[in-house]
Amino acid sequence: MKKLILFGASGNLGREIAKKAMQQSYDLTVVVRNAQKAEKLSSITSKFIITDITNASSIANICQGFDIVVSALGKSVSPNDNSKCTFNEIDLIANTNILQEAIKSGIRKFVYISALHSEKYLHLEYFRVHHEFSELLKKSGINYSIIKPPAIFSGFLDMMEMAKKGQLINIGKGDKRTNPIYEVDLATACVDSITPDNVLMEIGGSTIYTRRQLFEIIQEEVNPSKSVKHLPLWTFKLMLPMLKIFNKNLYDKFAFFLAAIQVDTIAPQIGQMNFEEYIKMKNSDSTKNLGVND
Numbered sequence: 001m002k003k004l005i006l007f008g009a010s011g012n013l014g015r016e017i018a019k020k021a022m023q024q025s026y027d028l029t030v031v032v033r034n035a036q037k038a039e040k041l042s043s044i045t046s047k048f049i050i051t052d053i054t055n056a057s058s059i060a061n062i063c064q065g066f067d068i069v070v071s072a073l074g075k076s077v078s079p080n081d082n083s084k085c086t087f088n089e090i091d092l093i094a095n096t097n098i099l100q101e102a103i104k105s106g107i108r109k110f111v112y113i114s115a116l117h118s119e120k121y122l123h124l125e126y127f128r129v130h131h132e133f134s135e136l137l138k139k140s141g142i143n144y145s146i147i148k149p150p151a152i153f154s155g156f157l158d159m160m161e162m163a164k165k166g167q168l169i170n171i172g173k174g175d176k177r178t179n180p181i182y183e184v185d186l187a188t189a190c191v192d193s194i195t196p197d198n199v200l201m202e203i204g205g206s207t208i209y210t211r212r213q214l215f216e217i218i219q220e221e222v223n224p225s226k227s228v229k230h231l232p233l234w235t236f237k238l239m240l241p242m243l244k245i246f247n248k249n250l251y252d253k254f255a256f257f258l259a260a261i262q263v264d265t266i267a268p269q270i271g272q273m274n275f276e277e278y279i280k281m282k283n284s285d286s287t288k289n290l291g292v293n294d
């Protein structure tokens with residue numbers, strides 16, 4: 001049985017990768033930052049390493065005895081994430097430290113989740129760090145998989161709360177197109193990519209939507225009595241330079257969003273589930289959970 005160590009397992013994609021890896025009979029160990037995160041994954045695996053991945057010395061020899069490394073580690077792009085770490089510290093430095101450990105321990109396969117078209121937008125921090133780490137991985141000599149999705153469905157979950165309150169805002173025309181992918185479909189591709197050599201895969205969902213359609217699907221499902229608000233692009237552009245001075249982390253996220261909404265971001269249509277079904281499923285889950293808590 002191949003031994004797999006997974007970083008970023010507590011994330012939306014990482015959790016699904018953990019489930020797929022178990023289904024495909026890998027001997028799975030997940031790395032998490034604290035016991036609460038481990039507890040939330042305990043229905044999937046009982047093998048945990050609890051450590052601080054931002055500290056190179058605390059991950060010394062972490063890959064020893066494993067065959068495969070999967071990293072779904074990355075700073076969250078959610079506006080609700082207030083963590084102090086930067087994209088550079090997590091997506092680039094922490095992943096590079098993991099890669100060095102992987103090289104040292106003779107790891108046979110390293111799977112990394114990058115971002116579609118990262119190579120085109122190197123002036124934006126989010127894309128630069130994904131691209132730079134992908135290049136380091138390619139040159140490392142380790143057999144790699146670099147998986148490049150556009151957006152992941154779970155990245156839209158924050159918007160369900162906004163839509164409930166009638167606070168969902170579309171910036172600009174919303175006419176640019178993309179095909180986000182369901183995290184389970186993406187996780188399947190990540191785990192399936194372990195066997196073949198040196199995989200570079202762009203992968204999106206089955207259906208292409210405009211940004212505006214994605215918002216309208218959410219609004220219609222969670223609260224059709226409210227409607228999506230619209231703001232012109234210039235309002236957002238005006239705010240960015242100020243944000244850069246006062247909150248660089250938030251600036252990097254908003255600069256990424258601004259770039260993303262102005263271009264078509266379409267990957268090969270591989271995923272199975274469509275966005276309408278996904279939002280319906282998540283909305284029904286959240287209604288059931290509310291019922292339990294009540």
Ligand SMILES: NC(=O)c1ccc[n+]([C@@H]2O[C@H](COP(=O)([O-])OP(=O)(O)OC[C@H]3O[C@@H](n4cnc5c(N)ncnc54)[C@H](OP(=O)(O)O)[C@@H]3O)[C@@H](O)[C@H]2O)c1
Binds near residue numbers: 008014033114150
């Ligand atoms: N979401 C998207 O639409 C999208 C699109 C393209 C590419 N990607 C890439 O796909 C990967 C996975 O995305 P995702 O949506 O699953 O992200 P996510 O839900 O935000 O999960 C990120 C993971 O990284 C961990 N992490 C972040 N900062 C950390 C820190 N300081 N210390 C320890 N762990 C830390 C998180 O741990 P905690 O749970 O402890 O915070 C979590 O396990 C990322 O590389 C992302 O850039 C995402």
